[in-house]
Amino acid sequence: xxxxxxxxxxxxxxxxxxxxxxxxxxxxxxxxxxxxxxxxxxxxxxxxxxxxxxxxxxxxxxxxxxxxxxxxxxxxxxxxxxxxxxxxxxxxxxxxxxxxxxxxxxxxxxxxxxxxxxxxxxxxxxxxxxxxxxxxxxxxxxxxxxxxxxxxxxxxxxxxxxxxxxxxxxxxxxxxxxxxxxxxxxxxxxxxxxxxxxxxxxxxxxxxxxxxxxxxxxxxxxxxxxxxxxxxxxxxxxxxxxxxxxxxxxxxxxxxxxxxxxxxxxxxxxxxxxxxxxxxxxxxxxxxxxxxxxxxxxxxxxxxxxxxxxxxxxxxxxxxxxxxxxxxxxxxxxxxxxxxxxxxxxxxxxxxxxxxxxxxxxxxxxxxxxxxxxxxxxxxxxxxxxxxxxxxxxxxxxxxxxxxxxxxxxxxxxxxxxxxxxxxxxxxxxxxxxxxxxxxxxxxxxxxxxxxxxxxxxxxxxxxxxxxxxxxxxxxxxxxxxxxxxxxxxxxxxxxxxxxxxxxxxxxxxxxxxxxxxxxxxxxxxxxxxxxxxxxxxxxxxxxxxxxxxxxxxxxxxxxxxxxxxxxxxxxxxxxxxxxxxxxxxxx
Amino acid sequence: xxxxxxxxxxxxxxxxxxxxxxxxxxxxxxxxxxxxxxxxxxxxxxxxxxxxxxxxxxxxxxxxxxxxxxxxxxxxxxxxxxxxxxxxxxxxxxxxxxxxxxxxxxxxxxxxxxxxxxxxxxxxxxxxxxxxxxxxxxx
Numbered sequence: 238x239x240x241x242x243x244x245x246x247x248x249x250x251x252x253x254x255x256x257x258x259x260x261x262x263x264x265x266x267x268x269x270x271x272x273x274x275x276x277x278x279x280x281x282x283x284x285x286x287x288x289x290x291x292x293x294x295x296x297x298x299x300x301x302x303x304x305x306x307x308x309x310x311x312x313x314x315x316x317x318x319x320x321x322x323x324x325x326x327x328x329x330x331x332x333x334x335x336x337x338x339x340x341x342x343x344x345x346x347x348x349x350x351x352x353x354x355x356x357x358x359x360x361x362x363x364x365x366x367x368x369x370x371x372x373x374x375x376x377x378x379x380x381x382x383x384x385x386x387x388x389x390x391x392x393x394x395x396x397x398x399x400x401x402x403x404x405x406x407x408x409x410x411x412x413x414x415x416x417x418x419x420x421x422x423x424x425x426x427x428x429x430x431x432x433x434x435x436x437x438x439x440x441x442x443x444x445x446x447x448x449x450x451x452x453x454x455x456x457x458x459x460x461x462x463x464x465x466x467x468x469x470x471x472x473x474x475x476x477x478x479x480x481x482x483x484x485x486x487x488x489x490x491x492x493x494x495x496x497x498x499x500x501x502x503x504x505x506x507x508x509x510x511x512x513x514x515x516x517x518x519x520x521x522x523x524x525x526x527x528x529x530x531x532x533x534x535x536x537x538x539x540x541x542x543x544x545x546x547x548x549x550x551x552x553x554x555x556x557x558x559x560x561x562x563x564x565x566x567x568x569x570x571x572x573x574x575x576x577x578x579x580x581x582x583x584x585x586x587x588x589x590x591x592x593x594x595x596x597x598x599x600x601x602x603x604x605x606x607x608x609x610x611x612x613x614x615x616x617x618x619x620x621x622x623x624x625x626x627x628x629x630x631x632x633x634x635x636x637x638x639x640x641x642x643x644x645x646x647x648x649x650x651x652x653x654x655x656x657x658x659x660x661x662x663x664x665x666x667x668x669x670x671x672x673x674x675x676x677x678x679x680x681x682x683x684x685x686x687x688x689x690x691x692x693x694x695x696x697x698x699x700x701x702x703x704x705x706x707x708x709x710x711x712x713x714x715x716x717x718x719x720x721x722x723x724x725x726x727x728x729x730x731x732x733x734x735x736x737x738x739x740x741x742x743x744x745x746x747x748x749x750x751x752x753x754x755x756x757x758x759x760x761x762x763x764x765x766x767x768x769x770x771x772x773x774x775x776x777x778x779x780x781x782x783x784x785x786x787x788x789x790x791x792x793x794x795x796x797x798x799x800x801x802x803x804x805x806x807x808x809x810x811x812x813x814x815x816x817x818x819x820x821x822x823x824x825x
Numbered sequence: 826x827x828x829x830x831x832x833x834x835x836x837x838x839x840x841x842x843x844x845x846x847x848x849x850x851x852x853x854x855x856x857x858x859x860x861x862x863x864x865x866x867x868x869x870x871x872x873x874x875x876x877x878x879x880x881x882x883x884x885x886x887x888x889x890x891x892x893x894x895x896x897x898x899x900x901x902x903x904x905x906x907x908x909x910x911x912x913x914x915x916x917x918x919x920x921x922x923x924x925x926x927x928x929x930x931x932x933x934x935x936x937x938x939x940x941x942x943x944x945x946x947x948x949x950x951x952x953x954x955x956x957x958x959x960x961x962x963x964x
Contacts, residue, residue, distance in 0.1 A: 301848055417878050
């Protein structure tokens with residue numbers, strides 16, 4: 238009986254309130270036994286479940302600790318790599334990946350004057366690191382009792398390190414982003430500059446502002462920093478030599494429209510675009526930021542005879558053997574059109590081009606007529622602003638009503654003002670087989686072909702190559718010769734028009750060259766503004782004495798950089814491509 | 826039997842609990858290390874940006890040209906120095922004429938070859954004679 242009671246007491250299924258009567262007779266019946274059996278079965282099942290779960294946990298732990306290579310660990314390496322937050326503006330690089338513009342964290346120094354223990358000592362220490370700050374000003378700031386004063390914005394990393402080393406409590410840094418142009422003024426007009434709030438204000442920085450802000454990757458320009466330097470240096474040399482007001486130059490790949498170099502002098506340092514030199518007036522500072530290549534419009538003078546001759550040849554108005562009488566000046570209204578290097582005889586088309594005859598060119602244009610001249614110039618893009626990745630583009634100036642006098646003067650580049658960018662783009666089309674490419678400052682991705690527009694027949698283009706070569710071989714640009722590079726081109730010396738009058742002493746001398754002429758790769762346009770003759774140039778300030786020799790030097794220096802293979806200029810392949818049959822055997 | 830079972834399970838609970846915490850702390854340590862390395866990487870990458878800018882600054886063509894004028898005086902390459910194609914370069918003939926590349930370079934490509942180095946000996950009476958003999962031998 239006792240045993241039965243105990244057994245009942247041990248029963249885990251026993252309800253808590255149930256106590257067996259001390260001496261009551263225990264009656265074991267079938268029903269009770271079955272109940273106990275059910276309870277036991279449930280218990281075992283629960284225990285088994287728990288055991289399984291614990292075993293699983295234990296095994297998993299053993300697996301992780303002992304075997305140590307599970308799917309979790311494999312996943313650990315796949316976490317994304319650490320990268321700093323992308324800067325507000327992407328880098329701008331040249332075609333070889335050289336940094337033209339980058340964004341750096343630039344710490345600014347501020348102080349909490351209430352934490353500064355010894356303002357005299359702190360002032361001395363700060364001025365020892367940043368010597369251009371005024372001690373009196375710093376001292377005043379540190380004793381102002383405010384809780385925040387700027388000491389110096391935009392420190393260099395070295396200055397930050399030096400300030401940190403001073404160990405003055407109360408000095409703190411605040412990180413700001415700052416645009417840095419490591420090459421300084423080298424490509425200032427192309428790259429442009431940013432304001433203090435990191436918004437592009439000029440150049441590519443402005444025109445591609447949203448791209449620069451969006452993309453993490455660098456934006457690659459078509460510019461080549463080395464070629465840019467050569468152009469920059471040689472132009473500066475011409476300007477110094479001939480005491481010119483300014484100058485500009487552009488080099489374009491005629492096969493794609495990519496601009497390899499673009500210089501406008503005088504220029505500025507984009508790191509401090511608004512810093513005004515005390516020696517310069519405000520007008521001078523403005524002049525520096527002005528991009529002569531895209532924003533300047535000029536009457537290009539005889540350079541325009543390239544397009545005039547191409548037009549006449551393309552419409553079949555003239556041919557390489559036909560010609561015009563250039564013996565006497567043309568009198569029209571109150572104007573007289575005369576030649577600078579007058580031959581006073583009948584001239585063939587190649588001679589008109591070579592000797593740069595205004596009379597011949599004017600007669601050629603009159604033969605073609607105003608309608609066709611206007612159409613042709615429009616096709617070459619002269620009647621709209623140029624499209625390029627810059628906002629600083631100018632509208633060309635041309636007559637609203639295209640009269641006969643306009644036709645005549647436009648033939649030799651007066652009465653129409655266009656930007657040098659227009660000219661070099663059109664020249665590229667004239668020499669490359671007649672395909673006009675959109676000028677671009679962004680590097681062509683390998684494998685992508687530029688989209689061009691056929692604006693003249695390949696035959697016209699071939700004839701123009703011969704004519705442009707003859708100018709360097711026999712004509713006004715003999716100094717442009719660069720042995721091995723088969724240079725061709727056309728000079729232009731225009732008198733500047735101010736207030737409706739042409740001024741004989743104020744010249745705009747320009748030269749557009751192409752090399753190598755038998756298989757054109759690059760076009761280069763250089764111009765100088767108001768050069769003055771020197772002793773060496775016998776007092777001349779025309780293109781032939783100023784920009785033409787400079788172009789020769791530039792081509793000789795950039796040829797190896799651009800990978801243009803020098804050739805033997807007397808080789809049959811070159812002479813066959815560039816000889817004008819009608820001129821053979823003639824005395825030039 | 827029940828007691829043995831209980832001890833087994835208790836032991837298992839203790840061991841698994843211990844290892845769980847150990848693993849957790851180990852993972853936490855690794856995670857901290859990862860965060861540290863990431864932070865360091867970001868600092869280094871920003872430093873690299875600064876260094877790249879500085880390197881470009883130091884390589885300004887104007888500065889390189891100035892340094893060339895100062896230290897090297899190298900002239901720009903001329904057409905004369907550019908061979909046309911690799912096939913155009915003639916094979917070296919046995920009766921070697923003047924070196925084409927050397928003749929074309931604006932400055933001597935290499936300093937003239939020096940004579941065999943002379944061994945220095947301590948100056949003693951008679952050492953001068955030995956030195957003269959050595960020089961004569963080298964010639």
